[in-house]
Amino acid sequence: MNDVVCLRNVTKSFHQRLVVDDVSFSLKAGEVVAILGPNGAGKTTTISMILGLIKPTDGAVLLFNRQPHEKQVRERIGTMLQEVSVIPGLKVREILELIRSYYAQPLSTDELINLTGLTDQDLITRAEKLSGGQKRRLSFALALAGNPELIIFDEPTVGMDISSRNRFWETVRMLAAQGKSIIFSTHYLQEADDAAGRILLFNEGKIVADGTPEEIKARISKQTVSFIIDPDVSLEKLYLHDEIKDIYRKNNRVYVQSDHTDRILEFIFQEKIGARDILVERGKLDDAFQQLTSSNKEAI
Amino acid sequence: MRAFQMQCRAEIIRVTRNRYFVFWSLLMPILLYYIFTNVVNTHASDQTAWQAHYLMSMTAFSVMGSSIMTLGIRMVQERTQGWSAFIRITPLSDRIYFAAQMAGQSFIHLLSITIIFIAGALINGVSLTALEWLLSGLWILIGSFPFLALGTLIGLMKKVETAAGVSNVLYMVLAVAGGMWIPLEVMPKTMQTIGKWLPSYNFGNGAWEIVHDGTPNWNNILILIAYSALFMLLSKYIRRKQEAV
Numbered sequence: 001m002n003d004v005v006c007l008r009n010v011t012k013s014f015h016q017r018l019v020v021d022d023v024s025f026s027l028k029a030g031e032v033v034a035i036l037g038p039n040g041a042g043k044t045t046t047i048s049m050i051l052g053l054i055k056p057t058d059g060a061v062l063l064f065n066r067q068p069h070e071k072q073v074r075e076r077i078g079t080m081l082q083e084v085s086v087i088p089g090l091k092v093r094e095i096l097e098l099i100r101s102y103y104a105q106p107l108s109t110d111e112l113i114n115l116t117g118l119t120d121q122d123l124i125t126r127a128e129k130l131s132g133g134q135k136r137r138l139s140f141a142l143a144l145a146g147n148p149e150l151i152i153f154d155e156p157t158v159g160m161d162i163s164s165r166n167r168f169w170e171t172v173r174m175l176a177a178q179g180k181s182i183i184f185s186t187h188y189l190q191e192a193d194d195a196a197g198r199i200l201l202f203n204e205g206k207i208v209a210d211g212t213p214e215e216i217k218a219r220i221s222k223q224t225v226s227f228i229i230d231p232d233v234s235l236e237k238l239y240l241h242d243e244i245k246d247i248y249r250k251n252n253r254v255y256v257q258s259d260h261t262d263r264i265l266e267f268i269f270q271e272k273i274g275a276r277d278i279l280v281e282r283g284k285l286d287d288a289f290q291q292l293t294s295s296n297k298e299a300i
Numbered sequence: 301m302r303a304f305q306m307q308c309r310a311e312i313i314r315v316t317r318n319r320y321f322v323f324w325s326l327l328m329p330i331l332l333y334y335i336f337t338n339v340v341n342t343h344a345s346d347q348t349a350w351q352a353h354y355l356m357s358m359t360a361f362s363v364m365g366s367s368i369m370t371l372g373i374r375m376v377q378e379r380t381q382g383w384s385a386f387i388r389i390t391p392l393s394d395r396i397y398f399a400a401q402m403a404g405q406s407f408i409h410l411l412s413i414t415i416i417f418i419a420g421a422l423i424n425g426v427s428l429t430a431l432e433w434l435l436s437g438l439w440i441l442i443g444s445f446p447f448l449a450l451g452t453l454i455g456l457m458k459k460v461e462t463a464a465g466v467s468n469v470l471y472m473v474l475a476v477a478g479g480m481w482i483p484l485e486v487m488p489k490t491m492q493t494i495g496k497w498l499p500s501y502n503f504g505n506g507a508w509e510i511v512h513d514g515t516p517n518w519n520n521i522l523i524l525i526a527y528s529a530l531f532m533l534l535s536k537y538i539r540r541k542q543e544a545v
Binding site for chain 2: 051052053069071074075077079081083086087088089090094097098099101102103104126142146
């Protein structure tokens with residue numbers, strides 16, 4: 001039981017609407033995990049429950065084997081919320097000093113500046129006058145202020161330009177190399193793929209896949225076998241196989257979709273349907289992910 | 301302990317940088333004080349007594365304002381901008397956070413009281429005994445509690461705009477109807493009857509009594525305590541209702 005984060009059968013509903021549906025997973029020290037999913041998949045709600053900001057309707061959330069709201073847990077975590085949180089009326093340096101004072105062993109202000117790329121100009125600017133990007137940098141610094149073991153980011157790169165985005169992920173990789181555990185949510189497959197060692201794929205409040213980026217990509221990208229066939233030949237025999245997810249004709253070719261393309265080839269030869277010019281293809285990852293996203297939107 | 305000190309410091313810095321605070325809680329009362337004791341002839345029978353009386357009115361007016369407005373609006377701001385949520389995941393306990401806010405706010409009130417008292421002494425040469433200065437200052441500091449409770453009640457509102465609007469109206473109505481701008485005695489009878497039940501009148505009256513060689517009446521104290529209890533209960537009730545959703 002050395003899990004940094006452990007969720008057991010966690011369910012959350014708002015006004016009878018199920019937002020997170022029986023989610024269980026755990027995180028070992030040093031893991032970098034992406035919670036990937038389209039908007040409305042329950043990512044933010046799950047993160048809010050991990051942070052103890054909202055209570056699960058059912059199930060248990062434990063951080064370092066304790067309740068999320070305990071002080072011992074708070075000492076060891078840092079977070080950057082989706083809503084950029086700044087305190088008006090204070091300058092960036094004053095805010096950093098203030099938040100550092102909450103923790104027993106904070107990082108030094110200099111370290112925070114180095115890690116997050118805050119400039120001297122930023123430091124003397126009042127929080128309410130910061131640009132979106134500067135606010136993000138400040139929130140990042142605040143997340144790291146207590147030198148946390150577990151860092152939780154909710155959609156961290158929203159509103160960042162490309163260079164700050166790169167810098168952000170570079171720092172995250174460095175923190176991961178130091179052995180910190182990191183959870184972040186994103187709706188970009190690319191980000192999850194680049195930065196995480198493990199992806200939890202969320203859709204409609206459920207974890208639909210949990211694995212390395214390679215495994216997830218294999219799961220969601222569709223594989224097809226396509227071939228040319230005499231239009232008179234019936235494909236009925238192929239329909240009988242469970243392995244086949246979908247069959248359609250396009251430009252004189254027949255496309256057969258399946259997770260096990262080798263088995264499909266076997267069927268084609270067994271049934272002797274006279275297929276020629278056979279191609280095995282893997283669909284584009286982004287398209288597949290996009291499809292997942294759009295099907296969810298229709299549901300709403 | 302360091303967190304508490306830092307938090308107090310931060311609260312104080314924030315208030316003094318707030319232009320609304322400087323305008324409404326310092327400039328406005330001093331300006332009104334100058335006008336109603338030097339520019340407008342109020343036909344007061346005893347000028348010296350009137351100058352001391354009105355100094356208390358304006359100090360109470362200032363402190364009441366920063367209790368209702370500064371605290372309430374800031375609470376709404378912090379919540380809507382996600383700052384409260386962020387604070388909740390830090391090791392800072394709710395109790396220390398709240399205590400620091402109250403301590404910071406009290407320090408600000410002390411500052412306002414001192415500045416306005418000095419302004420009164422400089423503008424009109426108001427001279428009270430040391431004990432009177434001290435007691436009236438203390439009364440205004442401690443008597444502001446129901447207004448702080450009212451501030452936290454306003455702090456439960458969802459939008460900054462609503463909170464600002466409502467607190468402004470409440471502030472002005474309480475100030476005028478409670479005899480802080482014009483003494484209650486020169487108002488119509490019904491206004492006087494209503495005014496005597498308002499927290500603002502009872503707040504002001506304690507200080508008026510002190511500078512007129514008296515002591516605050518028991519009913520002033522009781523009414524202020526009753527309002528404090530009412531506002532605290534209301535805010536507890538509303539918070540529970542909000543959390544239930």
